[in-house]
Amino acid sequence: MSAGPPFSDAELNAWVDGRLDGERRAALDAWLADHPSHGRELEDWRRINESLRAAYEPTLNEAVPMRLRMAPPRLPSRQLAAMLGWLALGGVIGAAGGYRYGAHALQTSALPPAAIAATGQMDVVRRAAIAHAVYSPEQRHPVEVGADQEAHLVAWLSKRLGTPLRVPQLGAHGYHLMGGRLLAAEAGPGAQFMYETAKGERLTLYVSAQQAGDTGTGFRFAEEAGIAVFYWFDHGFAYALSGKSTRESLLPVAETVHRQLAP
Amino acid sequence: MSSPQALLAEIPRLRRYARALTGNPARADDLVQDTLERALGKWLLWRPGNLRAWLMTMMHNLFVNELRNTSAIEYRDEGDLPDVPVRARQTDGLELRDLDRALQALPAEQREVLLLVGLEELSYEAVARISGVPVGTVMSRLSRARARLRGLLTGAAPHPTTSAKPRLRVIK
Incomplete structure (x- = not known):
């Protein structure tokens, strides 16, 4: 075992990255079969790639901070100014589009501005609406962990949020659990559970731990561009139920969620 | 590919890379912001090509400069x-x-x-x-x-x- 493998760094790395083809790949496969401990090492190298992508994937889905969309000019010019104006107007990029949902949603809600400013409610509605707008249209990857692994899903999200979570059952309303995902947010992690009817209508439930001082509230409602959001605060958690639905049809579902999650 | 929209579309990728590179969300966004500012400053000189690689190159240079300007604690034995x-x-x-x-x-x-x-x-x-x-x-x-x-x-x-x-x- 004292000699290294008869392959170059370039070949070993290319094998790990799935970029080694043809004869050399076959030769390395054969050599690894005869040298299993080397095989394990290269498999670990490959797993590092997977871990990196999984670990940092949430960053891709975060809302882009406003300061990055409004970078100040270093070299002012007419064209540059025009371009920056375009940036500041908020070109909709992925999750960042959700900012608009949140802002407008609150303008149309009945909350007095002071109440909005006093709590993190705007953040909650915004994050929930962003997450709904981003993930609910997904056909291939709507959730990170599917409902077939519900126990694992709940344990994982509970661990990441640092507190035990429960998943409401909404079958009485025709919604079955699809699964969930972890959402990264500046204020701390959140969890999203997604439900679907037989007709493919989707609801998402957003849950995050709140700052101390947020006491329980009743239901609050916000709506924008056809996405309805019921949200409330209870025992240190913020909840938001979002769907392309009406206030009337979403309310009974929100009541069921609230009832099931009440300690 | 030469519209500002393309630049915006790269931001999530830049943030992900910077996040992993610096290990710190705030420092990562500082690095992304510096990169975007430099990109905007050079935008008029830029010829269409591989936008992502161009941005990554600028981020690399900024990151290396930042390391040089702070102490060289990143390089360990x-x-x-x-x-x-x-x-x-x-x-x-x-x-x-x-x-x-x-x-x-x-x-x-x-x-x-x-x-x-x-x-x-x-x-x-x-x-x-x-x-x-x-x-x-x-x-x-x-x-x-x-x-x-x-x-x-x-x-x-x-x-x-x-x-x-x-x-x-x-x-x-």
């Missing part, structure tokens, strides 16, 4: 690495903070190459251009980064591959 593996076993997937910590224990030049290949999935040639070194150097940095990160994450000792320092080890 082998002896400075933790004796105890960060995580003995992989159970439910790697924790983000464990991975962050292990990445930060790599020399910056190795971390950068590993992330550009493993996370950003760029070609070795593109990574060589971005980091301004020959492809051969990219490959040896990559091997060292992988061997060392594996050691940090699993506690496994590296094999004497072509790049790692030869060492005797009994394989059970």
